[in-house]
Amino acid sequence: AQSVAQPEDQVNVAEGNPLTVKCTYSVSGNPYLFWYVQYPNRGLQFLLKYITGDNLVKGSYGFEAEFNKSQTSFHLKKPSALVSDSALYFCAVRDGNQGGKLIFGQGTELSVKP
């Protein structure tokens, strides 16, 4: 069965420092990987995805993510964090063999302090 793990419930970063939010996955078919962000009382906003090709994918708001097949990881990164990046981040996998639904991790709360 497909699954996603986000090992950190919370990540704290100072503004201007680089940030990393970790994600590992397990899927039987080809992994299609996604990151979403959620602000309080809002829906999920799409940030970026990995489908195929270059292992480093770039997305919205300066975020990027690195796909590592051998480590089954898809960590979200940003070179310089902003206070406005503070939110809940979800990693998800979409298995092409399972009807295309997304399976989400538990989420990581990112807190960026001035």
Added chain:
Amino acid sequence: DTGVSQDPRHKITKRGQNVTFRCDPISEHNRLYWYRQTLGQGPEFLTYFQNEAQLEKSRLLSDRFSAERPKGSFSTLEIQRTEQGDSAMYLCASSSPDVQRSIYFGEGSWLTVV
């Protein structure tokens, strides 16, 4: 592209009452998904439609829950005889059938059962 629209955004109901949520997907998307999210958790898959056909239902979708998409456009999610454990945010999402394409979420419908 007006995005995924959900209505109502918030609903407070007494235990035992029935509630219905509506979702209008992005117009060219023929796949529609329902998820449930409780505080501190990632979204959990409930069900999905391709056009008007309901192709998969999660075990989370008890017999008190019913989802429809009668004309392959908007969808409704009805919860009968609500229980306090049904309190959650109900998220709707849509996509094209190509699993390499992104899934886009609405703002969610908050349900509070008192």
